[in-house]
Amino acid sequence: MIINPENIPQRTTSTYPEEFKQRVAGRIKQAVGNAALIKNFGVNLVKLAPGSCSALRHWHSKQDEFIYVVEGEITLITNAGEQILTPGMMAGFPAGKADGHHLINKSSQVVIYLEVGDRTPNDEVDYPDDDLIASSSENGWIFSHKDGSEY
Amino acid sequence: MIINPENIPQRTTSTYPEEFKQRVAGRIKQAVGNAALIKNFGVNLVKLAPGSCSALRHWHSKQDEFIYVVEGEITLITNAGEQILTPGMMAGFPAGKADGHHLINKSSQVVIYLEVGDRTPNDEVDYPDDDLIASSSENGWIFSHKDGSEY
Numbered sequence: 001m002i003i004n005p006e007n008i009p010q011r012t013t014s015t016y017p018e019e020f021k022q023r024v025a026g027r028i029k030q031a032v033g034n035a036a037l038i039k040n041f042g043v044n045l046v047k048l049a050p051g052s053c054s055a056l057r058h059w060h061s062k063q064d065e066f067i068y069v070v071e072g073e074i075t076l077i078t079n080a081g082e083q084i085l086t087p088g089m090m091a092g093f094p095a096g097k098a099d100g101h102h103l104i105n106k107s108s109q110v111v112i113y114l115e116v117g118d119r120t121p122n123d124e125v126d127y128p129d130d131d132l133i134a135s136s137s138e139n140g141w142i143f144s145h146k147d148g149s150e151y
Numbered sequence: 152m153i154i155n156p157e158n159i160p161q162r163t164t165s166t167y168p169e170e171f172k173q174r175v176a177g178r179i180k181q182a183v184g185n186a187a188l189i190k191n192f193g194v195n196l197v198k199l200a201p202g203s204c205s206a207l208r209h210w211h212s213k214q215d216e217f218i219y220v221v222e223g224e225i226t227l228i229t230n231a232g233e234q235i236l237t238p239g240m241m242a243g244f245p246a247g248k249a250d251g252h253h254l255i256n257k258s259s260q261v262v263i264y265l266e267v268g269d270r271t272p273n274d275e276v277d278y279p280d281d282d283l284i285a286s287s288s289e290n291g292w293i294f295s296h297k298d299g300s301e302y
Binding site: 041045066068093094097120 | 152153154155156183184186187188189190191192194214215216217219221227234236239240241242243244245246248265267269271
């Protein structure tokens with residue numbers, strides 16, 4: 001199944017609780033892996049407008065993540081601070097490593113990157129900077145406060 | 152873990168039985184996913200010299216595959232015949248779909264692409280054009296003739 005990204009729907013919505021949605025405004029995702037009928041892992045082509053970010057800073061308990069920078073200059077934030085990634089550079093975020101990460105477009109140009117993540121069940125996500133945790137379910141992510149109460 | 156491909160070892164060898172190794176001469180793989188400590192799926196940055204190909208034409212019983220074309224023009228061969236992929240185009244090869252695929256560089260320039268595959272155990276690979284099958288094991292691929300006899 002060949003994928004030309006021009007033909008893939010662009011999603012700008014987020015499944016975060018309402019109070020966090022604005023944080024990823026300016027993010028466009030295209031589910032190119034799903035479009036190619038791949039099931040064991042997800043692949044998204046992501047565009048970040050200047051000032052936008054990939055996600056809230058987070059790490060996964062069971063699912064690995066990997067990104068490849070296609071275009072533009074992006075700032076990776078981890079416990080180590082800020083690092084700049086340029087086209088052709090990549091980064092991996094191994095499952096279970098308690099080091100929250102996200103990508104911020106601090107430049108004045110659109111950034112494009114490819115993100116890959118597997119779909120290991122019973123995954124949990126911690127958001128170290130926010131009162132938020134998530135757990136995977138068959139119907140998508142279930143978000144809650146850190147004390148377990150619902151949003 | 153940030154990956155700059157300039158720092159990742161280049162592998163030109165193949166695990167195919169001896170009589171097939173020449174078919175992928177001119178192929179260079181860099182295991183960028185392993186370098187990033189990702190375990191649930193593999194990511195390789197692959198360079199194909201003019202005339203070289205990605206693999207023998209094959210399909211997997213359980214593992215999905217996905218590619219993203221970074222540079223150059225590559226020819227995808229499937230049961231549908233030949234299709235040309237250009238930079239920014241992608242293709243997915245869903246597990247269990249009995250349609251062998253491989254990529255051939257029929258151009259005069261080096262082709263670069265990213266390949267992703269998961270690591271679902273007990274995978275089997277069929278090579279429709281060759282007297283070859285493979286099965287996954289903890290120690291890598293085990294190749295045999297189609298009648299089950301060893302190489």
